[in-house]
Amino acid sequence: SGMHTYGANARAFETEFAAWNGNKHAIFTNSGTAALHMALVACGIGAGDHVLVTSYSWSSSATCIIHHNAIPIFVDIDFDTINIDTAKIEAAITPRTKAIVVVHLHGLAVNMDQVMAVARRHKLLVIEDACQAHGARFNGRKVGTFGDCAAFSFNQNKCLCSGEGGMFTTNDEATYMAARQLWSFGETRSPSESRDYHA
Ligand SMILES: *Cc1c(COP(=O)(O)O)cnc(C)c1O
Numbered sequence: 001s002g003m004h005t006y007g008a009n010a011r012a013f014e015t016e017f018a019a020w021n022g023n024k025h026a027i028f029t030n031s032g033t034a035a036l037h038m039a040l041v042a043c044g045i046g047a048g049d050h051v052l053v054t055s056y057s058w059s060s061s062a063t064c065i066i067h068h069n070a071i072p073i074f075v076d077i078d079f080d081t082i083n084i085d086t087a088k089i090e091a092a093i094t095p096r097t098k099a100i101v102v103v104h105l106h107g108l109a110v111n112m113d114q115v116m117a118v119a120r121r122h123k124l125l126v127i128e129d130a131c132q133a134h135g136a137r138f139n140g141r142k143v144g145t146f147g148d149c150a151a152f153s154f155n156q157n158k159c160l161c162s163g164e165g166g167m168f169t170t171n172d173e174a175t176y177m178a179a180r181q182l183w184s185f186g187e188t189r190s191p192s193e194s195r196d197y198h199a
Pocket of ligand 1: 030031032033034057058060061103105129131132152153154155165166
């Protein structure tokens with residue numbers, strides 16, 4: 001097609017991935033880390049905000065928070081699952097806590113009923129780091145459909161590989177539009193369409 005980045009195939013992949021996972025929207029990125037950055041921006045995380053995150057994961061689950069001048073607050077893991085200990089989330093919440101990055105590590109879904117209950121009680125946004133968990137389910141429902149948005153990775157080490165790559169997913173229109181603007185320097189138009197560089 002001559003489109004090496006965001007052509008018809010990339011769009012088809014977004015549409016098919018969203019349908020397969022049960023999300024309204026998906027945005028193809030160059031990495032899972034980029035999808036995590038997109039998630040923080042889409043959730044409006046900024047300077048000084050506290051964001052809860054599991055203490056054991058790939059580094060970018062936490063560094064994406066720092067890169068947006070927010071502060072990662074680590075929550076210890078549960079040794080039976082190696083995932084975040086959902087019983088310890090509440091104690092880590094401060095008046096500055098805006099969101100929680102939940103990581104479904106090694107393909108094992110976190111108990112999202114428990115996470116969403118705490119999040120609703122404290123009005124926290126929930127970002128699912130599903131970079132290692134394509135197709136993983138909690139109570140029969142795929143990860144990446146519980147929180148406000150999610151990040152997947154298609155790096156060579158992951159369950160599904162595109163060389164390098166990632167996917168941001170959400171079911172919320174406003175979150176989708178906020179994320180879409182981050183995709184290419186503030187532009188929302190595909191490079192295959194004529195551009196007028198409004199960035
Ligand atoms: C791999 C991974 C990432 C980052 O994905 P990249 O595509 O390598 O940037 C983030 N979180 C977790 C849990 C991962 O395993």
